[in-house]
Amino acid sequence: MSPVRTIAVAGASLAGLNAIEGLRDSGFEGRIVAVGAEDHLPYDRPPLSKEVLAGAADPASTALRDPDHLDSLDIDWELGRSAVGLDVDERSLRLDDGRSVGFDGLVIATGASPRKLPTSRSEGRSGPGQPEMDGLFLLRTLEDSITLGAELAKQPRVVVVGAGFIGSEVAATARSRGCEVTVLEVAPVPLAHALGEEMGRAVSALHGDHGVEVRCGVGVEGFEGAGRVERVRLADGSAVEADVVVVGVGVAPQTDWLDGSGLTVAPLSEGGGVVCDEACVAAPGVVAAGDVARWRNPLFGEVTRVEHWDNAIQQGRHAAGNLVRWLAGGEPEPFAPVPWFWSDQYDAKIQYAGRAAPTDEVTVIDGSVDARKFAAVYGREGRVVGVLAIDRPRPVALLRRRIAEGVTVDEAVKEFGR
Ligand SMILES: Cc1cc2nc3c(=O)[nH]c(=O)nc-3n(C[C@H](O)[C@H](O)[C@H](O)COP(=O)(O)OP(=O)(O)OC[C@H]3O[C@@H](n4cnc5c(N)ncnc54)[C@H](O)[C@@H]3O)c2cc1C
Structure with a gap:
């Protein structure tokens, strides 16, 4: 045996x-x-x-x-x-x-x-570092969520550092609990590195629709407060008052x-x-x-x-x-998926499939960006390499499969009738 x-x-x-x-x-x-x-x-x-x-x-x-x-x-x-x-x-x-x-x-x-805010000496990036201070949170585990949720129940003033998907979801949830929320993003346009500028703007506009201020292009300089955070100092010399700060920087x-x-x-x-x-x-x-x-x-x-x-x-x-x-002595097989994710923010369901680059050409194939209900494809040399949608699940489900088959932008446009 x-x-x-x-x-x-x-x-x-x-x-x-x-x-x-x-x-x-x-x-x-x-x-x-x-x-x-x-x-x-x-x-x-x-x-x-x-x-x-x-x-x-x-x-x-x-x-x-x-x-x-x-x-x-x-x-x-x-x-x-x-x-x-x-x-x-x-x-x-x-x-x-x-x-x-x-x-x-x-x-x-x-x-x-979760990454902490870098210090000027770490990771080759400059930043304030992340002090051990009450009121400063990261989110990854069940305990993190329960602790932060208990804070949000008190309807504090919330600052979210980082307008990525996790930071944006935290901002949306905090807002739904009646908190005053400000999102700080060091990049000029949120999510531009992942979705490109046009679509980064389109997705992050959801915050403004729900009364959340997004301040872009400004770094965090430091945190102030006696033991517990009271305000976030910004690189432009201004400050944002905060009872709770959630760091979501990847x-x-x-x-x-x-x-x-x-x-x-x-x-x-x-x-x-x-x-x-x-x-x-x-x-x-x-x-x-x-x-x-x-x-x-x-x-x-x-x-x-x-x-x-x-x-x-x-x-x-x-x-x-x-x-x-x-x-068993056999040959392993390649893993070749079309990556897919969703993000729920406010009452919107954002979905994305593929591997787009910020330089790809964006074509809206369904709905309206201004109405925050649309599907758009990312094209590279005529082929669809990604699809992004808000409240348009069908094009994502269909194109996700067809990206692997090499569907073209023209075919996608024809199929969704625009
Ligand atoms: C708050 C939040 C919301 C999210 N929402 C979405 C969403 O809406 N859509 C979406 O597509 N994705 C979402 N994600 C991402 C998704 O949850 C992750 O991609 C997924 O959890 C990855 O699974 P994993 O098993 O690879 O890693 P993890 O879930 O990180 O699990 C790794 C486990 O390994 C343990 N571990 C680490 N080091 C060691 C060690 N040395 N020895 C033993 N154990 C160790 C960790 O404690 C952890 O339990 C979200 C993530 C978070 C944190």
């Missing part, structure tokens, strides 16, 4: 859970050890900036699976435990309590954590624990992440998935890292399938 094989999964959240399900669905019957730094069984993060933060959903409702289903997966959980080291040659994962887990295969799914993949492992980790200045090949393989028998994984997506011919809910699911499953294939 062959010995029981072990697959270790580092990171017990969305990508890790989907990898575990992918392992079982691919026929892996051996031992699965799931190591998760949080005390919780896997839970969902999108509600943390939406329903849970709004106080409209029970935090327990974020559980990703019911206990019976988790039992059926037969997982050895190591929760509240971090992986602190990896020896790829020895096939061993070191835990923070000094124990080691030997493995035949490993899934790295340690996700990302995330950094959780890769510190891989120092010395022999795996390649991209520098943060290049986007960070565990460097994998097209099949999400970081080393023989080691795959990565979700927010932490950097891989070459053959569909767009680019090396990328995707911080979307759907990607964590698809990539977790795909990487797990490849690991099982590898254990």
Whole structure:
């Protein structure tokens, strides 16, 4: 009888859970050890900036699976435990309590954590740094959301630093709770790096519609207050009064624990992440998935890292399938998705699919930008490489599939009749 094989999964959240399900669905019957730094069984993060933060959903409702289903997966959980080291040659994962887990295969799914405001010496960027001060918040975990939600219930004056998707959702939720909200964005146009200027303006206009002021092109100089934040000082010499400040300036993949492992980790200045090949393989028998994984997506011919809910699911499953294939002596398959995400802000549902660049040409194919209900495609050399919509789910659902088939801008325009 062959010995029981072990697959270790580092990171017990969305990508890790989907990898575990992918392992079982691919026929892996051996031992699965799931190591998760949080005390919780896997839970969902999108509600943390939406329903849970709004106080409209029970935090327990974020559980990703019911206990019976988790039992059926037969997982050895190591929760509240971090992986602190990896020896790829020895096939061993070191835990923070000094124990080691030997493995035949490993899934790295340690996700990302919120970035703090940089100091002038860190990350090559200038900034005020982020002092340890009451009233200053980051948002990633269930506890973060519950704590911040309790603050928002007091209807404080809220400043959100960063007009990205998480910052914008926090601003919208805070507004829905009756807070006075100001959003600060250092770039001249919010989201322009991701959506281009025209669409960045179109999406961030939602804030103005709901009485939230967005101040662009001005950096944060520092925070003032006696123990607790009272105001945010800006680089132009002005200040914004605040009882609560939420910093949403992006995330950094959780890769510190891989120092010395022999795996390649991209520098943060290049986007960070565990460097994998097209099949999400970081080393023989080691795959990565979700927010932490950097891989070459053959569909767009680019090396990328995707911080979307759907990607964590698809990539977790795909990487797990490849690991099982590898254990059986087979060839791993490339992971070539059309990335997709949504963001709920105020009463609008924003959706985006593809990999557009700010230089792509934008064509509105349905609805009206001014009415904040539209779908627009991003074209490169006549082909659709991305689609963005507010409250227009159908074009996104259809074009998402057809981007992979090489649909042209002309075809998209014809189909949606504009
Ligand atoms: C507030 C919020 C709202 C969001 N809303 C949306 C949305 O509307 N739409 C959308 O598409 N996406 C959204 N996302 C993004 C989406 O939730 C993430 O892309 C997804 O959670 C990534 O899953 P993951 O498993 O790769 O990483 P994570 O969810 O970050 O999970 C990684 C897990 O690994 C653990 N871990 C880290 N280091 C170690 C270690 N060394 N050892 C053991 N465990 C470790 C972490 O504690 C964490 O539990 C949102 C994210 C947040 C935070």
